[in-house]
Amino acid sequence: MAQPPSQARVVIIGGGVIGCSVAYHLTKLGWKDVVLLERKQLTSGTTWHAAGLIAQLRATANMTKLAKYSQELYGSLEEETGVATGFKRVGSITVALTEERREEINRQAAMARAFGVAVEEISPSEVKDRYAHLNIEGVTGGVYLEKDGQGDPANIALALAKGARQQGAQVLERTRVTGIRREGRRVTGVDWEQGRETGFTAADMVVNCGGMWGHEVGRMAGVNVPLHACEHFYIVTEAIAGLSQMPVLRVPDECAYYKEDAGKMLLGAFEPDAKPWAMNGISPDFEFDQLPEDFDHFEPILEAAVERMPMLAEAGIHTFFNGPESFTPDDAYHLGLAPELDNFWVAAGFNSIGIQSAGGAGMALAQWMEAGDKPFDLGDVDITRMQPFQGNKTYLFERSKETLGLLYADHYPYRQKATARGVRRTPFHQHLLNEGAVMGELAGWERANWFAAPGQTPEYEYSWKRQNFFDNVASEVEAIRGNVGMYDMSSFGKIRVEGRDATAFMNHIGGGQYDVPVGKIVYAQFLNVRGGIEADVTVTRLAETAYLVVTPAATRLADQTWMMRHVGDFNVVITDVTAGEGVLAVMGPNARKLLQAVSPADFSNETNPFGTAQEIELGMGLARVHRVTYVGELGWEVYVSADMAAHAFEALHAAGQEMDLKFCGMHMMDCARIEKGFRHFGHDITCEDHVLEAGLGFAVKTDKPDFIGRDAVLRKKDAGLEKRLLQFRLTDPEPLLYHNEPVIRDGEIVGYLSSGAYGHSLGGAMGLGYVPCAGEAAADVLASEYHIDVAGTRVKAEASLKPMYDPKSERVKA
Structure with a gap:
């Protein structure tokens, strides 16, 4: 057996489908000295027992682009390597059993059109036409994607491995990494064990493709890779007479998916209350292993499936399979350069979509490693989105019970995770709860999203229509627009x-x-x-x-x-x-009056104009106030050291009683900022959105030398803009916008909304979105007729380059 070399440009740890994909794509870029080390045999962790569903449509444009790339790659791999991948474009159908789910899948279909994915909304009878075995009782609608497919997971990985070998990579099995050495912010190589032999391979870079061992591999390098294995169940029937090739079928309302394979039917489950596995670690001997059957756990899924697919009642069960898969805290995989180090990369935690993701993820990571910069926005999956505490094993155990099932749960707007909550609390947490705060969670922070009215149950009632907090948020927006509101920004x-x-x-x-x-x-x-x-x-x-x-x-x-x-x-x-500091935002026309009631400081325009900060006395304590706003009103952010935060809250609260001070939440902030056209990072502005095309050129000072990006800004000024970020308002006050709804210009889809919320002050749903405009003047862009596609219905929209609310910022500077 060949041993690892003493030196490599890159060592890839893990021989599942993603490790093989990274090796394949690096060698395609011309990399030499690529070494992949697999502890047992290739695919022996989770790849070998994957269901092999290959879908195109993901939650964002770039994730969809990567999934489409995977499809195209798998279609050509067999010809390149001679390894049969079993890839077939059989199409897929997702059916809804409720009106809420039908709205969700119709919105997904609209999003697919914006992303260039062929999609068709179909009626229950059309579902039956395409899937004769299905009982359509209760089906409210469906969507059909003709180019979705399925493949042989293990052979896809083996084909990628062979392709990498053909390009010069060394792929070594039964070689376990036992340690990772580092100096400062760089890894220097890996220690390995092969049978009785041990050794060290120095490496310029290391990639953690450890799958469900990814957390443990990360710990070897001092890197946080939050993921946890869960039991994942499916059954395969005996051969069913007359069963021919069928589309992949998903019935998310029954937590089930179906795949025909060689005349048998595979039924898989994403149950709402999952079973985390291996809390105390995974056995070092694990290889192509199955977990014990748990028929009681699977039985509710099977009972519903027999009703939905009556032929299952007659089919014998050939295989009851239970195998582990890894899940991350937010159901998105981990990709990219680990924040703790400067040459340690991660591609792990694929949440049961590893086969459909691996081709594109491997390509994206290889390009990132080659160039040193992300090839496009990968914020959804960038490992730096994970917070250090999320590597806590108890946290991962609790959260993973939920994340498996969330794959098929209703993906309502603003849906909050229910498990592993309460980890990070601001200094005002209990004060806000006392006022009726309904908490949401972001990066572990408990944040007041909205405030329940007296007598109202302080919890979400989810829907794709107006949710139970709609009127609450409207009154919060009204308060900051007409009087004064206060909200907690400590999590920033x-x-x-x-x-x-x-x-x-x-x-x-x-x-x-x-x-x-x-x-x-x-x-x-x-x-x-x-x-x-x-x-x-x-x-x-x-x-x-x-x-x-x-x-x-x-x-x-x-x-x-x-x-x-x-x-x-x-x-x-x-x-x-x-x-170290709590932060309370005091916003609205009477914000100055409220602050003057608790502090002797001067809050006038002469002393504290917009864009300045000052140290003040507040109540009996001290604070620092920043005169800025994300809601488009006169206001201050009040920074108070954690020890005096409660006192500051109580002083402001008491003084606010005479002024009808209203407590506000993050949903209000989002509605108010979109009225003002303020950008939201990660949605409206990302690493691939040019600062000038985002309409933020005013913030860039090109008269100073040598800042990062200066040359690119000057080049864009000379070349002209290729797209512009526009603000939209629906003229019909009823439909709601969230994000990714297609933007239609003069009858043609030209883009999609990067963010959306309701403009309570302006009487309609609003969004921001980029529109191509190469060679066009701003007036030409605005002269067009615009519509937004809301779940298949085109709704007329007004468009603007200037903020529709207070375009001259007179209120901010009052």
């Missing part, structure tokens, strides 16, 4: 940058001008070399050598990692101080 990331080179560093990494007076606040972006937006932040100069960078809660780690990777020779220290 706070990163302190200090040192003698702090100003020079900030001017290098950010597009704004940071050589400003102490107390000045600068809104700006961190750009990549293409002019794409890596972070959307506000930066306050606290002292001559200190700045506070405020980021979205979900991207604090990613933004801090970006900064740390660009420190170079700058003499600065970068520290996460998020938990």
Whole structure:
């Protein structure tokens, strides 16, 4: 048996389908010295027992692009390698059994059209025409994707491995990685064991493709890879006479999927209460193993399936299979450069969609490794979205019970996870609960999303229509537009940058001008070399050598990692101080009046104009106020050290009683910001959205030299914009927008909404979305007729480049 070399450009740990895909795509890019190490045999972890469903449509445009790429790759692999992949385009049908689910799948169909995926909405009778074996009682509708398919999971992986070998990669089985060595922020190589032989392979890079062992492999390198294995069940029937090739069928309302294979029927389950597995670790001997049967657990799924597919009642069960698969806290896989290190990559945690994802994920990661930058926005799956605490084993055990079932649960807007809650609480948590707060969770933070009225049950009632908090949020928006509201922003990331080179560093990494007076606040972006937006932040100069960078809660780690990777020779220290301060936003025309009631400080435009901060006394304590807004009103963000946060809340609350102060939540903030046209990072602006096309050129100061992305900004100014971010408002006040709804310009689909919410002040649902405009003047873009496709219905929309609410920002500067 060949042994690993003493030196490699990259060592890939794990020989499942994703490890093989990464090796294949790196060698396709011309990489030499690619080594893949598999502890047992290729595919022996979870790949070998995957169901092999291969769907195109995913939740975002880029994830769909990767899934479509996987399909195309698997269709050509057999010819390239001679290994039969079993890939067949058999089509797929998803059926709805409720009106809510029908709305969901119709919205998915509209999204598919925007993403360029062939899709067809079909009636219950048309479902029956395409799937004669199905009992359509209770079916409310369906969608059909003709190019979806199925394949042989193990052979797809083996074909990728062979393709990698043909290009010069070494793929070594029965070679277990026993340790990962590191120096500072870099790994130097891996220790391995092969039979009785041991050794070390030095490596420029290491990729963790460990599957359900990914968490353990990450720990070897000091890297957090949150995932947990769960038991995953399916049955395969005996051969059924006359059963021919059928589309893949999904019945999510019954937690079931069906696949015909060689005249037999496979029935799989994504049950709502899953069974986490291997809390104390996975046996080192695990190889092509099955887990004990649990028919009682599977029986409710089977009973519903026999009703839905009557022929199952007559078919014998050939195989009852239970095998482990890994699931992440948010049901998205992990991809990218680990935040803890600068040359350790991750591709793991594929949540039962590893076969359909592996081709595209391997391609994307290989391009990222080659170029050193993401090839396009991968924020949905970028490993830096995971918070350090999410590697906690108890947390993963509790959350994984839910995440398996969420794959087939109703994907309602604003749906909150029910498990593993309450981990991160702001200093105002109990105060807000006392006021009727209904909490949501983001990055582990418990955040007040809306406030229940007296006598109203403080919990979500989910729907695709107006949910039970719609009127509550409307009244919260009304309060901040007409009086004063207060909401908790403590979860937003706070990163302190200090040192003698702090100003020079900030001017290098950010597009704004940071050589400003102490107390000045600068809104700006961190750009990549293409002019794409890596972070959307506000930066306050606290002292001559200190700045506070405020980021979205979900991207604090990613933004801090970006900064740390660009420190170079700058003499600065970068520290996460998020938990050190509570933050209350006081917003509305009477915000100044409320603050004057609790503080002797001067909040006038002369002393504290928009975009400045000052230290103040508040009640009997101290605070710092930043005059900025994300809701488009006069207001301040009040920063208070954690020890005095409760006192500050109580002082503001007491003073607010005479002013009818209203407590507000994150849903209000989202509705208000979209009325003002403020961008939401991760939706409206990402690493592949050019800062000028996003309409944020005002925040970029090209007269300063040598900041990251400057050349790309100047090139775009010369070349002109290829797309523009427009604000839309539906003229019909009834339909609701969330995101990904197709944008139709003069009858043709030209894009999709990057975000959506209801404009309570403007009387209709609103969205932001990019529209191609190469060679067009702004007036030409706005002269067109626009519609938005809402679940298959085209709704007329107004479009604007300027904010529809307070376009001159007169209210903000009052």
